[in-house]
Amino acid sequence: MTMMYDVLIIGAGQAGLSMGYFLKQSHLSFLIIDKEQEIGDVWRKRYDSLVLFTPKRYSSLPGLMMEGNVDELPKRDEVVEYLKKYATTYSLPIKHGTEVISVEKTKNIFHVVTNRGELLAKQIVVATGPFQTPKIPEISQNLDKSIKQLHSSQYKNSNQLQDGAVLVIGGGNSGTQIAVELSKTKEVYLSISQKLKFLPLTFASKSIFWWFDKLGILHANRDSFIAKKLQQQGDPVFGYELKESIQKGNVSLKPRTRNAEHSTIYFEDGDTIKVKNIIWATGFCLDYQWIKIKEAFDMQGNPKHKRGVTSVSGLYFLGLPWQHRRGSALLLGVGNDAKYLFQQIIENFEKSV
Known part of the structure; x- marks a missing residue:
C-alpha cells in the first residue's frame, strides 16, 4: 500500500530539518526523505578544514543552539554533529537512502517516485538546497x-x-x-x-554578523534597497x-x-x-528536471516563487539563495523561511479540509 502524507519534505539538510521542527508542532503527518545515508553527509563530504564564517550564535536552527561558546566559528564536524543531534532531539521522521526520481501532480495529490517505491503527499516542500550539481x-x-x-x-x-x-x-x-x-x-x-x-570576522570585539544584525542587514528582505545592493555586489x-x-x-x-x-x-x-x-570553486547549478510540473519553473529552470510559495497549490521551496533574506540558504536564516512556509502549509491544509 502506497503511503499518503499530509506533507513530504525532500531533503534532510538544514532546510528540511528546520521544516520538520515546525511540522512536529502540528497535527499533520509528514516524512523527510533524503538520498544520503546519514544526517550531515553533505557537510561531511566537504573539505576537512572547512570553518563557517558565521559564529554559533548565528549558525543554529530553530529551537536548539549549537553547543559551546556562541561566539566561536563552528568547524565542519561540529556542524555534522549538531545536525544529527537536532534530528534526534526532535525525533524527526527521516527516511535515508531515498532518492527522488520524479514528482508529478494529479488533481490534488503529489506522486513521488523514489528508488524505494512511490509516496503520495497532499503538499510538498523541496528542501534540496542550492548545492546540487557542481x-x-x-x-x-x-x-x-x-x-x-x-x-x-x-x-x-x-x-x-x-x-x-x-x-x-x-x-x-x-x-x-x-x-x-x-x-x-x-x-x-x-x-x-x-x-x-574583504570584511573582518570581528569589529570592536563583536562578530561582524552581530553588527549586521543590529544594522538590519540580516533582516533585509530581497526586494529592499539594501538587499538589492548586496545582491549586486556579490559575497x-x-x-x-x-x-x-x-x-x-x-x-x-x-x-x-x-x-x-x-x-x-x-x-x-x-x-x-x-x-x-x-x-x-565555481559554484553549483540548480537541477529540478525530476519535478515534472512545468508551470513551477521559468524558462531557465529556476523555481517561480514568492518566499518559497509557488503558484502550484501545495508546492513549496526552501533553502534557496536569497529566498527572502541574505541567509536563506544558510544555517543563519533558513529557520525564518521554514516558519513562514509552515504557516502557509497550515493555511493551505485548512482551506482544503
Whole structure:
C-alpha cells in the first residue's frame, strides 16, 4: 500500500530539518526523505578544514543552539554533529537512502517516485538546497588528463593533489579558504572574476554578523534597497587570511580564467601559466528536471516563487539563495523561511479540509 502524507519534505539538510521542527508542532503527518545515508553527509563530504564564517550564535536552527561558546566559528564536524543531534532531539521522521526520481501532480495529490517505491503527499516542500550539481566550465575538457581536476565539493585535503602548482578558480569563501590552506604546502594561484572585497570576522570585539544584525542587514528582505545592493555586489570574503597570504606572496592572484588548452591556462590579461592541479570553486547549478510540473519553473529552470510559495497549490521551496533574506540558504536564516512556509502549509491544509 502506497503511503499518503499530509506533507513530504525532500531533503534532510538544514532546510528540511528546520521544516520538520515546525511540522512536529502540528497535527499533520509528514516524512523527510533524503538520498544520503546519514544526517550531515553533505557537510561531511566537504573539505576537512572547512570553518563557517558565521559564529554559533548565528549558525543554529530553530529551537536548539549549537553547543559551546556562541561566539566561536563552528568547524565542519561540529556542524555534522549538531545536525544529527537536532534530528534526534526532535525525533524527526527521516527516511535515508531515498532518492527522488520524479514528482508529478494529479488533481490534488503529489506522486513521488523514489528508488524505494512511490509516496503520495497532499503538499510538498523541496528542501534540496542550492548545492546540487557542481558547475564546471566547458574549458575543463580542453585540459590534458595529466592535470588533476576537482570541484570544490570533491576536495577534501591536499593529499588528493599531485606534486606541483595548484590553480584555484573562484573567489568565493570556499575557494579562498581552500587557496589559503593549500598555500601552506604548495605554489598556489587564485583566479577571480571580480575584485575581492574583504570584511573582518570581528569589529570592536563583536562578530561582524552581530553588527549586521543590529544594522538590519540580516533582516533585509530581497526586494529592499539594501538587499538589492548586496545582491549586486556579490559575497565578500570574510576574514583577512587570504589578504595576508597574498601580501606574503603565498597566493598569487590572477584575473578571470579565459581558456585552457593541454596544460596551459589562459587569463583575461593575456598571461598564461602551467599547473598540475585545478580546483574549480565555481559554484553549483540548480537541477529540478525530476519535478515534472512545468508551470513551477521559468524558462531557465529556476523555481517561480514568492518566499518559497509557488503558484502550484501545495508546492513549496526552501533553502534557496536569497529566498527572502541574505541567509536563506544558510544555517543563519533558513529557520525564518521554514516558519513562514509552515504557516502557509497550515493555511493551505485548512482551506482544503
